Amino acid sequence: MSRYPITASNRVRRMPKRGHYDRDTVHAIIDEAMVCHVAFAPGGVPTVIPTLHARLGDALLLHGSRASRLMKHLGEGHPVSVAITLVDGIVLARSVFHSSMNYRSVVIHGRATPIEDDAGKLTALEAFAEQVARGRWADARKPTRKELKATSVVSIPIESAAAKVRSGPPMDDDEDYDLPIWAGVLPLTLRAGTPIPDPRLGRGLTTPAYVRRYKRRVRADAS
Amino acid sequence: MSRYPITASNRVRRMPKRGHYDRDTVHAIIDEAMVCHVAFAPGGVPTVIPTLHARLGDALLLHGSRASRLMKHLGEGHPVSVAITLVDGIVLARSVFHSSMNYRSVVIHGRATPIEDDAGKLTALEAFAEQVARGRWADARKPTRKELKATSVVSIPIESAAAKVRSGPPMDDDEDYDLPIWAGVLPLTLRAGTPIPDPRLGRGLTTPAYVRRYKRRVRADAS
Secondary structure, eight states, X not given: OOBOOOOTTTOOOSSGGGEEOBHHHHHHHHHHOSOEEEEEOGGGOOEEEXXXXXXXXXXXXXXXXXXXXXXXXXXXXXXXXXXXXXXXXEEEOSBTXXXXXXXXXXXXXXXXXXXXXXXXXXXXXXXXHHHHSTTHHHHSBOXXXXXXXXXXXXXXXXXXXXXXXXXXXXXXOGGGTTSSOOOEEEEEEEEEOOOEEOXXXXXXXXXXXXXXXXXXXXXXTOO | OOBOOOOTTTOOOSSGGGEEOBHHHHHHHHHHOSOEEEEEOGGGOOEEEEEOOEEETTEEEEEEETTOHHXXXXXXXXXXXXXXXXXXXXXXXXXXXXXXXXXXEEEEEEEOEEEOSHHHHHHHHHXXXXXXXXXXXXXXXXXXXXXXXXEEEEEEEOSEEEEXXXXXXXXXXXXXXXXXXXXXXXXXXXXXXXXXXXXXXXXTOOOOHHHHTOOOOOOTTOO
């Protein structure tokens, strides 16, 4: 099993037994998530922003408008932190104190490098499209050179990453197990509903299978 | 409609028409979310961590172990940023460039104040329990004085908050509407599954209605 090195910046301090540093666990969480949260600190003042992400091998990709404050800041190589979180369930312990969530999360620390060439950007944009809806890239109208120019892409190495995972039933204090209180886990899942065709959809266009049968899942080729 | 003041620190710069500053919109997003992402920057280096939150009026509450690095840092009054994000759907435009997500997010900037007294902490812990599963506080074993002592709670004013919302169909370039590409929105919702009783559940304890009929929703008393 291939692992990321455990250092001062990625070691899980709170609840260390929930920490995971192997690539498979980290990559699977990144690949399943729909959104990430990016923290940056211009002038030392922290800001956090939700955005889409994609993964190419051992790199996390972020993109945005060339004019965006986040993209400019990241492109300059300042330190950045990214969190990716999947909520799996509510853990209802008998005591409020031991009540918790089941979740899988990854936190990455690093510095970004801009991807400037058109070929690299195009590969990245394919990864973003496929991260959101696998199969979409083949169907959609690809970016023009002008659109590529208007888009900034940065790459952050996933070297300093740690996953934190809680799963399973509540863990109550021994003396609380006899209390007449229901305890257990309520699973939560991000589910797709019925696709809503664009009101301006052309006649005769049917909903593609990757939309009709949409599921979030670990990529089959995750590596 | 009551609004938060628009200042340099909360003004939505990218896509300003997606910005919302009214209390109702901001509070509804905070109340529906299961988790928030907290950014802090000890020594100017940003870190982001997922955690639970609760709201009491115009204050966002965070809690954690007294030993946690985050809680110590926040309790000292350093600047903090919190993002709360709800993913509502995948926006499949004809072009990759205009493909997007439907989402509702809130970003808050501020400084935290610790809540130190037992009564204030207890009220906060009730808000956390109810944020996760409405109705749970009445059933669960309440925190002891020792548990209260082991828990840190901080309060962040929601003054400098902005919501950002995208909803509705894709917006393609005029010349792309004739392309033979399916376009539309795939709705996404966080759904509860079947409750899993604790393997050590006492005999005769039935699953409470607030677990069986669980739904994420805006609080009826949101204000």
